[in-house]
Amino acid sequence: MTGPSKTSVFLARNAYHKRRMRDLARAVPLFGAVLLSFPLLWPRGEGGAANSGAVVYIFVVWIVLILAAAGISRAVKSDDPLRAQRDQS
Amino acid sequence: MVSFNILVAVALLYVALLFGVAFYAERRAARGFGGWLYSPIVYTLSLSIYCTAWTFYGAVGYAARSGLEFVTIYLGPTLVVVGWWWVLRRLVRIGRTQRITSIADLISSRFGKSTQLGVIVTILAVVAATPYIALQLQSVTLSFAVFAEAGGAFWGEDELNGAAIAVAIGLATFTVLFGTRNLDANERHHGIVMAIAVEAVVKLLALLAVGIFVVWGVAGGPTQILQQIDASPIAHWDQNGARWISLIFVSGAAFICLPRMFQVLVVENVDERHLNIAGWAFPAYLMLMSLFVVPIAVVGLAILPAGANPDLFVLTVPLSEGQSGLAMFSFLGGFSSATSMVIVSTIALATMVSNHIVVPIWLNARAGAGAKMSGDVRSVILLSRRFSIAGVLALGYLYYRVSGGGTALAAIGLVSFSGAIQVLPSLIGGIFWRGATRVGAALGLITGFSVWSWTLFLPSIGTGAIISDAVMLYGPFGHSWLRPEALFGIAGIDPLVHGIMWSMILNAFLFFIGSVFSFPTPLERLQGAQFVNVFDYSAGSSNWRASAADAEDLLIMSQRIMGGTEAQGFFQREAAAQGKAGYLPDVTIEFVSLLERELAGSVGAATAHAMVGQLTEGSGVSVEDLIAVADEAAQILEYSNQLEAKSAEQERTARALRDANEKLTALSVQKDAFLSQISHELRTPMTSIRSFSEILRDGEMTADAQWRYAGIIHDETLRLTRLLDDLLDLSVLANGQVTLQDQSGDLRSLITRAVDVAGGEDSKLRVLRDPSAEAIVLRTDLDRLGQVFINLIANARKYCDAVTPTLSIKVRRVSGDYVIDFVDNGSGVQIKNQQVIFEKFSRVSDQSKAGGAGLGLAICREIMHRLGGEISYLPGQGGAAFRVVLPRAAILANR
Numbered sequence: 001m002t003g004p005s006k007t008s009v010f011l012a013r014n015a016y017h018k019r020r021m022r023d024l025a026r027a028v029p030l031f032g033a034v035l036l037s038f039p040l041l042w043p044r045g046e047g048g049a050a051n052s053g054a055v056v057y058i059f060v061v062w063i064v065l066i067l068a069a070a071g072i073s074r075a076v077k078s079d080d081p082l083r084a085q086r087d088q089s
Numbered sequence: 090m091v092s093f094n095i096l097v098a099v100a101l102l103y104v105a106l107l108f109g110v111a112f113y114a115e116r117r118a119a120r121g122f123g124g125w126l127y128s129p130i131v132y133t134l135s136l137s138i139y140c141t142a143w144t145f146y147g148a149v150g151y152a153a154r155s156g157l158e159f160v161t162i163y164l165g166p167t168l169v170v171v172g173w174w175w176v177l178r179r180l181v182r183i184g185r186t187q188r189i190t191s192i193a194d195l196i197s198s199r200f201g202k203s204t205q206l207g208v209i210v211t212i213l214a215v216v217a218a219t220p221y222i223a224l225q226l227q228s229v230t231l232s233f234a235v236f237a238e239a240g241g242a243f244w245g246e247d248e249l250n251g252a253a254i255a256v257a258i259g260l261a262t263f264t265v266l267f268g269t270r271n272l273d274a275n276e277r278h279h280g281i282v283m284a285i286a287v288e289a290v291v292k293l294l295a296l297l298a299v300g301i302f303v304v305w306g307v308a309g310g311p312t313q314i315l316q317q318i319d320a321s322p323i324a325h326w327d328q329n330g331a332r333w334i335s336l337i338f339v340s341g342a343a344f345i346c347l348p349r350m351f352q353v354l355v356v357e358n359v360d361e362r363h364l365n366i367a368g369w370a371f372p373a374y375l376m377l378m379s380l381f382v383v384p385i386a387v388v389g390l391a392i393l394p395a396g397a398n399p400d401l402f403v404l405t406v407p408l409s410e411g412q413s414g415l416a417m418f419s420f421l422g423g424f425s426s427a428t429s430m431v432i433v434s435t436i437a438l439a440t441m442v443s444n445h446i447v448v449p450i451w452l453n454a455r456a457g458a459g460a461k462m463s464g465d466v467r468s469v470i471l472l473s474r475r476f477s478i479a480g481v482l483a484l485g486y487l488y489y490r491v492s493g494g495g496t497a498l499a500a501i502g503l504v505s506f507s508g509a510i511q512v513l514p515s516l517i518g519g520i521f522w523r524g525a526t527r528v529g530a531a532l533g534l535i536t537g538f539s540v541w542s543w544t545l546f547l548p549s550i551g552t553g554a555i556i557s558d559a560v561m562l563y564g565p566f567g568h569s570w571l572r573p574e575a576l577f578g579i580a581g582i583d584p585l586v587h588g589i590m591w592s593m594i595l596n597a598f599l600f601f602i603g604s605v606f607s608f609p610t611p612l613e614r615l616q617g618a619q620f621v622n623v624f625d626y627s628a629g630s631s632n633w634r635a636s637a638a639d640a641e642d643l644l645i646m647s648q649r650i651m652g653g654t655e656a657q658g659f660f661q662r663e664a665a666a667q668g669k670a671g672y673l674p675d676v677t678i679e680f681v682s683l684l685e686r687e688l689a690g691s692v693g694a695a696t697a698h699a700m701v702g703q704l705t706e707g708s709g710v711s712v713e714d715l716i717a718v719a720d721e722a723a724q725i726l727e728y729s730n731q732l733e734a735k736s737a738e739q740e741r742t743a744r745a746l747r748d749a750n751e752k753l754t755a756l757s758v759q760k761d762a763f764l765s766q767i768s769h770e771l772r773t774p775m776t777s778i779r780s781f782s783e784i785l786r787d788g789e790m791t792a793d794a795q796w797r798y799a800g801i802i803h804d805e806t807l808r809l810t811r812l813l814d815d816l817l818d819l820s821v822l823a824n825g826q827v828t829l830q831d832q833s834g835d836l837r838s839l840i841t842r843a844v845d846v847a848g849g850e851d852s853k854l855r856v857l858r859d860p861s862a863e864a865i866v867l868r869t870d871l872d873r874l875g876q877v878f879i880n881l882i883a884n885a886r887k888y889c890d891a892v893t894p895t896l897s898i899k900v901r902r903v904s905g906d907y908v909i910d911f912v913d914n915g916s917g918v919q920i921k922n923q924q925v926i927f928e929k930f931s932r933v934s935d936q937s938k939a940g941g942a943g944l945g946l947a948i949c950r951e952i953m954h955r956l957g958g959e960i961s962y963l964p965g966q967g968g969a970a971f972r973v974v975l976p977r978a979a980i981l982a983n984r
Contacts, residue, residue, distance in 0.1 A: 026174050029175070036168075037333075043326075062167065069369035073369055
């Protein structure tokens with residue numbers, strides 16, 4: 001029923017960059033899930049990996065995720081449609 | 090050593106402080122000074138009710154028992170919040186556009202404002218949350234007991250129960266006071282949000298303080314604490330992979346599905362942009378909350394006696410080190426965690442219970458009353474909420490009493506989580522898939538709820554309490570494939586993973602199959618489109634047909650729900666928007682939809698829909714309306730297509746006009762040129778006639794000269810006459826005034842006559858002919874046709890510049906037409922002139938030599954046109970070549 005889309009297929013550099021930032025925002029939890037699954041490959045039980053190392057690993061991954069999310073949240077901030085509306089009015 | 094009484098006094102003071110904060114925030118919000126109340130920091134802190142007493146006390150106990158597994162409970166939400174762009178953003182937008190009041194409201198609203206689904210989700214939520222509330226009561230009670238014990242008094246069951254009931258009553262009071270203060274249109278509670286933000290700070294600081302004390306005060310630094318981990322009973326990584334992944338999944342899903350989380354995440358959200366900050370700030374909060382859990386656990390395991398409850402290490406470690414001030418702070422942290430969770434949880438559950446169970450029943454009981462229903466709905470709703478709050482807390486207390494408060498905290502928490510996430514398939518399916526239907530959602534929810542109850546919830550109450558040992562071992566009535574921990578005979582899976590896996594798989598499967606094989610009602614389809622495409626059109630379309638409802642009835646009803654001032658304000662605004670004065674707007678479809686949404690903010694979508702439906706006599710949306718909506722969209726599309734076509738047409742017209750204008754301009758230029766040409770042509774002979782006649786008039790000349798001058802005058806007059814004849818001829822031909830004579834004759838004799846006339850006395854021009862080809866009988870105006878031939882032959886004679894000028898006249902058939910080509914052996918006509926030789930006054934070569942006005946070919950063209958034939962220049966024949974196409978009608982016979 002819908003006719004040909006009126007939105008343009010190719011975007012200016014700025015808008016293109018924002019879209020890619022959104023892709024990145026979507027990808028962060030996937031990267032996080034993969035990184036947090038790595039410990040499952042470690043040897044278990046007596047003689048296995050040390051929990052002290054595991055603690056350090058998990059918290060480092062955690063901090064990296066937080067920093068990534070903070071960085072991306074700045075990049076995607078400016079294209080909130082509600083804000084755009086409010087700025088116009 | 091802190092005396093128990095001081096502890097109680099501090100706790101009461103702290104509660105008073107929270108009351109003060111909540112009261113102050115409400116006042117500020119009421120006066121319109123939102124300001125920092127609406128900051129993303131407050132939003133992020135309010136999300137921290139995810140960290141309950143289970144986190145504060147339980148995480149350490151969990152770590153002491155199972156190492157790093159506790160961290161999964163915080164990693165799941167971290168992934169969900171970091172990926173807010175996927176689900177949270179969509180949920181928040183839907184919650185804001187649809188005025189969602191709770192998770193039950195979201196499910197009910199999405200699936201056609203279904204009351205039944207609201208009831209199912211509400212029951213599920215209450216059942217899942219009750220153990221969790223019991224858990225909070227237990228943790229607060231136990232922490233009191235720890236201090237009592239430290240003060241020398243040993244608490245028996247009576248004291249514990251007394252403390253639990255006191256805490257429950259205190260929490261109920263606070264929640265009723267600030268949670269049901271008003272029936273807010275947006276269901277937002279500024280006071281409570283502010284209070285839990287303060288509590289969030291307190292619990293974080295308390296846990297950090299204990300952690301810092303343990304790491305630097307007891308262990309002696311980070312390096313030492315890592316060594317202590319290596320030396321502890323939880324030194325080695327020993328994580329079951331299935332549990333690790335299941336728990337990350339469950340906690341992430343629970344973060345969205347828990348009623349209290351939904352309340353702060355979606356319902357209390359004031360600005361979508363806050364997600365942007367919370368997207369990283371809340372994971373940071375979770376990370377800080379988890380940072381010192383393992384150190385506290387290993388230090389507690391090392392310094393406390395073997396039998397100590399690891400769930401209370403956060404309190405007992407500072408106490409055993411003599412840090413009673415720190416222990417007190419830690420107690421406040423735990424108290425904050427428990428109370429904030431209970432407050433928000435009871436508000437969320439009470440909203441659900443009152444909107445989805447109490448009010449529908451009340452409305453049903455009064456269904457006969459219709460528009461004339463009496464009684465203050467508003468007070469009924471508020472009252473039902475207050476009772477619901479009390480009821481939920483009473484249930485929690487009851488569970489606490491029944492379960493005896495013995496089980497490990499973490500186990501209850503996970504069972505509760507896995508119950509709450511049974512909403513997940515319907516929720517995610519509902520907001521991403523338009524094909525999800527009410528039947529599918531109900532099937533999935535009921536199945537998931539049943540499997541969860543059978544495999545996780547009932548066994549968790551205690552072995553032998555509800556499900557007997559025999560059933561656990563051999564299944565009900567000997568059906569071993571129904572054993573709660575080994576469904577379908579697949580044994581050996583971790584019980585928790587087993588329950589989560591089967592409940593989610595069956596839930597999602599039946600949700601999907603049920604949706605695929607059922608057909609949604611129109612309202613469901615409408616809502617589905619609005620939820621799934623929430624970013625495309627946030628305004629939402631109407632759910633009502635033009636109805637017979639009276640604006641006054643609607644106002645009466647709205648006043649009962651929203652309160653007099655708000656309802657009148659709303660009606661007045663809408664009336665003004667319609668351009669009417671007063672309080673009663675026209676009951677348009679838009680107005681009814683808007684009113685319903687406004688009411689939904691107070692009583693939930695299903696109830697609002699039912700109430701408005703009572704007044705509008707059930708004239709809800711139908712398939713025809715859906716089609717009308719679709720038609721409207723199609724019409725808009727059609728209209729825009731038409732506009733586009735029109736503009737294209739206009740462009741074409743404009744182009745045609747431009748062309749016409751250019752042609753007109755060119756014609757006008759031509760006309761001017763023609764006039765100046767004609768006056769020039771007339772003037773030249775006139776000038777010589779005048780001057781020679783002047784010479785004659787003056788006399789005094791020889792007879793010979795006189796004769797010569799008179800001859801010139803005569804010649805010029807002849808030329809003038811010829812010119813005028815030609816002009817007249819041309820104008821007659823061009824205007825179509827000529828009368829053609831009907832003559833018949835032979836082409837050969839016609840050409841012969843023309844050659845005779847045109848050749849004249851000057852026989853320098855040799856004419857080559859093929860008499861046999863010329864044997865054609867014609868029936869046309871032969872005089873005119875002859876005129877054309879004469880003209881062409883005369884031209885050849887005049888202009889052919891060869892030494893022995895030759896003209897060949899060839900008659901032949903070209904694609905069915907008889908053509909006559911007149912080709913001479915001169916230099917021909919230059920290409921640039923070929924275009925113009927048929928125009929009036931066009932003379933290509935030297936004028937004096939021509940002796941004509943340049944009208945000959947123009948006349949030829951007009952004649953041929955009149956006769957129905959053609960004349961054209963034939964390039965590439967070695968000399969000047971003209972082709973005359975004889976009119977088809979003129980051919981009588983070819984001999």
